Amino acid sequence: MRSLLAIVNVLGALLFLFAAYYLLPVITALVYGETDELWVFLQCAAATAVAGAALLLVTRRHRAELKPRDGYLLVSLSWIAVTAAAAVPFLLGVPRLSFTDAFFESMSGLSTTGSTVMTGLDSLPHAVNMWRCALHWLGGMGIIVLAVAVLPLLGVGGMQMYRAEAPGPVKDAKLTPRITETAKALWLSYAGMTAVCILALWGAGMPGFDAICHGFSVMSLGGFSTHDASVGWFNSPLIEFVMILFMLLASINFSTHFMALRKGEFSAYRRDPEARWVFVWLGASVVAVTLALWLPGIYPDLLGTIRHSAFNVVALATTSGFMTEDYAQWPIFAPMWMLFLSCVIPNTGSTGGGIKMFRALIMIKQAFREMFVLVHPAAVAPLKIAGQAVPNRVIYSVLAFVFVYFMTVLLLTFTLLASGMDFISAFTATIASVNNAGPGLGTVGPASNYGVLTDFQTWVCALAMLLGRIEIFTFLILFTPSFWRK
Amino acid sequence: MKVLILGAGQVGRTAAQNLAREPANEVTVVDSNEEVLRDLQSRVDVRTVAGNASFPSVLVAAGIADTDLLVALTSSDEVNMIACEIANALYRTPTKIARIRAGEYTSHDRLFTPGMLAVDVWINPEQLVTEYIERLIRNPGALQVVDFADGRARLVGMLARRGGLLVGQQLRTLKDHMPNADARIAAIYRNGRFVPPDGETVVEEDDEIFFVAARDHIQRMMNEITRAEGKVRKVIIAGGGHIGFRLAQLLEKDFQVKLIERNPDRARRVSERLENTIVLGGDAQDEELLIEENVDDTDVFAAVTNSEEANVLSAMLAKRLGARKTLAIINRPSYGELMDNRSIDIAVSPPTVTIGSLLARVRRGDVVRVHSLRRGSAEALETVVHGTQDRSRVIGRSIGDISMPNGASIIALVRGEKVVMAHHDTLIETEDHVIVFLADRRQVEAVQKLFHSG
Numbered sequence: 014m015r016s017l018l019a020i021v022n023v024l025g026a027l028l029f030l031f032a033a034y035y036l037l038p039v040i041t042a043l044v045y046g047e048t049d050e051l052w053v054f055l056q057c058a059a060a061t062a063v064a065g066a067a068l069l070l071v072t073r074r075h076r077a078e079l080k081p082r083d084g085y086l087l088v089s090l091s092w093i094a095v096t097a098a099a100a101v102p103f104l105l106g107v108p109r110l111s112f113t114d115a116f117f118e119s120m121s122g123l124s125t126t127g128s129t130v131m132t133g134l135d136s137l138p139h140a141v142n143m144w145r146c147a148l149h150w151l152g153g154m155g156i157i158v159l160a161v162a163v164l165p166l167l168g169v170g171g172m173q174m175y176r177a178e179a180p181g182p183v184k185d186a187k188l189t190p191r192i193t194e195t196a197k198a199l200w201l202s203y204a205g206m207t208a209v210c211i212l213a214l215w216g217a218g219m220p221g222f223d224a225i226c227h228g229f230s231v232m233s234l235g236g237f238s239t240h241d242a243s244v245g246w247f248n249s250p251l252i253e254f255v256m257i258l259f260m261l262l263a264s265i266n267f268s269t270h271f272m273a274l275r276k277g278e279f280s281a282y283r284r285d286p287e288a289r290w291v292f293v294w295l296g297a298s299v300v301a302v303t304l305a306l307w308l309p310g311i312y313p314d315l316l317g318t319i320r321h322s323a324f325n326v327v328a329l330a331t332t333s334g335f336m337t338e339d340y341a342q343w344p345i346f347a348p349m350w351m352l353f354l355s356c357v358i359p360n361t362g363s364t365g366g367g368i369k370m371f372r373a374l375i376m377i378k379q380a381f382r383e384m385f386v387l388v389h390p391a392a393v394a395p396l397k398i399a400g401q402a403v404p405n406r407v408i409y410s411v412l413a414f415v416f417v418y419f420m421t422v423l424l425l426t427f428t429l430l431a432s433g434m435d436f437i438s439a440f441t442a443t444i445a446s447v448n449n450a451g452p453g454l455g456t457v458g459p460a461s462n463y464g465v466l467t468d469f470q471t472w473v474c475a476l477a478m479l480l481g482r483i484e485i486f487t488f489l490i491l492f493t494p495s496f497w498r499k
Numbered sequence: 500m501k502v503l504i505l506g507a508g509q510v511g512r513t514a515a516q517n518l519a520r521e522p523a524n525e526v527t528v529v530d531s532n533e534e535v536l537r538d539l540q541s542r543v544d545v546r547t548v549a550g551n552a553s554f555p556s557v558l559v560a561a562g563i564a565d566t567d568l569l570v571a572l573t574s575s576d577e578v579n580m581i582a583c584e585i586a587n588a589l590y591r592t593p594t595k596i597a598r599i600r601a602g603e604y605t606s607h608d609r610l611f612t613p614g615m616l617a618v619d620v621w622i623n624p625e626q627l628v629t630e631y632i633e634r635l636i637r638n639p640g641a642l643q644v645v646d647f648a649d650g651r652a653r654l655v656g657m658l659a660r661r662g663g664l665l666v667g668q669q670l671r672t673l674k675d676h677m678p679n680a681d682a683r684i685a686a687i688y689r690n691g692r693f694v695p696p697d698g699e700t701v702v703e704e705d706d707e708i709f710f711v712a713a714r715d716h717i718q719r720m721m722n723e724i725t726r727a728e729g730k731v732r733k734v735i736i737a738g739g740g741h742i743g744f745r746l747a748q749l750l751e752k753d754f755q756v757k758l759i760e761r762n763p764d765r766a767r768r769v770s771e772r773l774e775n776t777i778v779l780g781g782d783a784q785d786e787e788l789l790i791e792e793n794v795d796d797t798d799v800f801a802a803v804t805n806s807e808e809a810n811v812l813s814a815m816l817a818k819r820l821g822a823r824k825t826l827a828i829i830n831r832p833s834y835g836e837l838m839d840n841r842s843i844d845i846a847v848s849p850p851t852v853t854i855g856s857l858l859a860r861v862r863r864g865d866v867v868r869v870h871s872l873r874r875g876s877a878e879a880l881e882t883v884v885h886g887t888q889d890r891s892r893v894i895g896r897s898i899g900d901i902s903m904p905n906g907a908s909i910i911a912l913v914r915g916e917k918v919v920m921a922h923h924d925t926l927i928e929t930e931d932h933v934i935v936f937l938a939d940r941r942q943v944e945a946v947q948k949l950f951h952s953g
Binding site for chain 1: 760
């Protein structure tokens with residue numbers, strides 16, 4: 014109980030900090046003279062700040078250094094709390110939106126999924142659209158990582174929380190001796206690259222406001238757009254090219270980016286065990302999808318086929334979920350393959366979701382290793398990634414993670430099927446949500462959105478997004494008896 | 500020359516033995532194990548001092564004050580380096596050699612430049628042995644391959660076998676077979692006895708032949724002496740210690756290498772650092788394991804564990820199971836004698852391989868390299884001739900005019916980048932590197948006198 018109060022204390026600090034984030038939509042509302050929205054966001058900011066301060070004050074005597082296991086509870090609780098707080102402006106600012114839908118939209122934003130329940134995005138107030146994309150950007154690098162960077166009170170426990178939130182199997186690599194500095198370094202690289210991305214999009218011809226919003230959602234691999242037709246609305250090959258470039262960058266480990274930026278040398282990318290595979294897999298996939306579209310003659314010209322295939326493959330595979338075409342109409346191989354890629358393309362420590370490239374590599378190598386040992390029973394064959402041996406402990410945990418991942422997908426798919434959804438929609442909605450990718454197929458395909466779901470189905474998808482973002486174990490661990498046993 | 504050797508291990512003892520054999524040297528050996536020292540003193544004419552080799556008091560007791568050459572060969576890199584530092588700081592000992600095994604030290608060249616660590620020369624016996632074995636594997640058929648002039652010229656020892664072009668022919672026919680290749684037969688041993696080679700000498704089967712050649716011509720020259728062996732592709736290394744591991748590292752890019760290591764921890768560590776080698780956990784004397792890993796299809800089986808008995812046994816076993824060629828590290832010379840029964844093709848003796856680099860330091864004149872051959876009875880050395888025509892007994896004269904001591908012969912010159920084979924009319928110039936073969940190492944003194952001007 015005492016440690017629970019200590020967690021609530023940190024939670025209060027987090028909410029208080031989060032209140033400052035409302036500045037972004039507030040400024041937007043001021044710029045565009047949207048007085049109603051200004052009022053809504055100011056109210057929300059005040060309410061969040063008050064709630065945070067109240068929690069802080071009530072539990073101030075219980076402030077204590079957090080124990081490692083507290084990290085899991087704190088991460089899960091803070092994601093739910095912040096998501097709930099971030100949902101309120103949607104509830105107040107968008108007419109006829111239920112709490113379920115507002116929470117879904119907020120979760121979709123923070124988890125960088127990018128699937129929406131709203132239609133008529135083009136006519137939404139600027140402040141609301143800004144809020145949606147700003148949530149992406151915050152969720153991309155992670156709420157806790159930001160908190161660790163700016164809140165000294167987390168202390169040593171910060172490392173534990175960072176590990177509980179950071180995506181990927183190898184989380185011990187600190188870039189700097191102090192975890193606070195590491196978190197700052199990650200956020201700095203992230204912010205710097207986002208700024209470049211926004212400028213590039215603007216230079217490619219996007220209006221300023223759209224450039225900012227899309228910059229946020231590209232770098233976080235989110236997928237929210239300010240238009241119902243997503244990126245297709247711009248119909249500009251140049252914009253699509255710039256976005257492909259930055260989506261690829263965002264799917265690479267930000268530790269690698271930081272290293273490359275600090276030393277100003279490219280070799281950090283060459284040493285990165287995962288980055289190269291992103292390009293190999295995506296390159297091969299774009300070729301395959303292009304062929305799948307070109308042979309049946311879906312598009313009249315080859316260049317256009319390549320353009321559509323490249324953008325939509327990269328967008329879905331990196332778990333962004335932007336689109337320029339209704340790819341649900343493509344031969345089924347293409348969209349299914351793109352959804353599969355979304356499981357494995359994003360790297361450890363990137364802003365994407367899914368199983369992650371590192372885990373995929375470990376599993377592939379483990380399979381080959383098993384076969385190798387069958388031929389040479391006496392062989393001592395450690396599993397190596399980029400010349401580094403991977404300890405068995407990590408391999409076991411990866412295998413366990415992948416098992417739990419697929420069980421999660423399976424169970425959530427069955428749950429959606431039980432609620433009356435058709436198979437393709439249920440399966441793809443689950444995959445897209447767990448991978449934080451965005452659109453699925455069928456009723457939740459790129460041409461429609463998640464607004465058609467029943468309340469129950471919406472909650473299931475929101476849960477899938479949360480599980481995917483904080484990597485299942487962090488959440489599931491809370492439901493094991495041993496976690497609560499003293 | 501006053502020599503102080505620290506450490507009476509395998510290499511230390513051999514060094515003491517070799518250095519003490521030359522009457523000009525006074526050798527003192529320091530070790531912490533008194534029993535080893537007593538044993539050494541009873542067999543070799545050296546003085547011994549017991550104690551910790553890096554303590555100043557021990558060094559002083561061993562006579563560091565007027566030592567000319569300090570050779571630190573203890574098993575600890577750090578003790579060796581500290582001993583050199585202390586000798587330098589307290590007594591300005593002129594030449595300091597340290598055995599340093601860890602690549603972490605030796606890979607930083609700057610550490611061993613003047614003004615940095617007081618180590619003039621570092622030697623790494625394991626590295627020397629590893630590279631020696633590597634050369635043998637890359638030159639199948641050779642019993643011994645040693646480098647001169649940084650590898651530009653090589654001396655190769657091998658057995659003449661039926662099928663070699665030169666076998667049954669006079670040596671003079673060599674230039675008909677290889678009109679434009681640079682190579683020269685340096686020595687022939689028949690039934691263990693030295694036969695001075697000249698144009699009329701006929702090569703017989705089972706002769707042990709030494710020839711010198713530029714590196715690129717070695718393979719062609721070897722075909723003169725024995726039937727060309729099939730290419731080496733598959734190598735099994737028994738033992739994953741320093742030597743086995745480094746050997747696998749050197750070979751794994753060009754050959755299919757399997758490495759057998761008994762200690763599971765060591766096997767795991769080795770396997771993590773090797774890229775293409777198949778590391779097997781198990782005993783190299785385990786017949787089942789060897790059969791399972793196709794020892795019968797192996798071109799070279801190299802037994803390089805720390806235990807020479809294990810090396811002998813596993814190499815013999817591998818040979819019986821069908822390995823084409825076996826090689827074993829054997830320290831004891833007497834074991835080497837046992838090996839002539841063809842079950843072990845090549846016996847490598849680490850002390851013999853290592854000792855040359857020490858001998859080069861104690862020779863008078865500018866001796867750059869010394870290689871001990873035929874278990875120490877013969878020697879090949881590379882020396883630089885300095886001086887002017889009127890003061891030197893060799894400069895400006897043709898090789899045929901120089902009267903060499905019995906059993907000694909000039910076999911090649913290295914002039915700048917070029918390797919020149921010795922002919923009786925070749926003129927020796929100043930700054931030439933002269934490679935001399937001594938069938939009888941007792942002639943060393945006479946050879947040195949000849950080349951050492953003034």
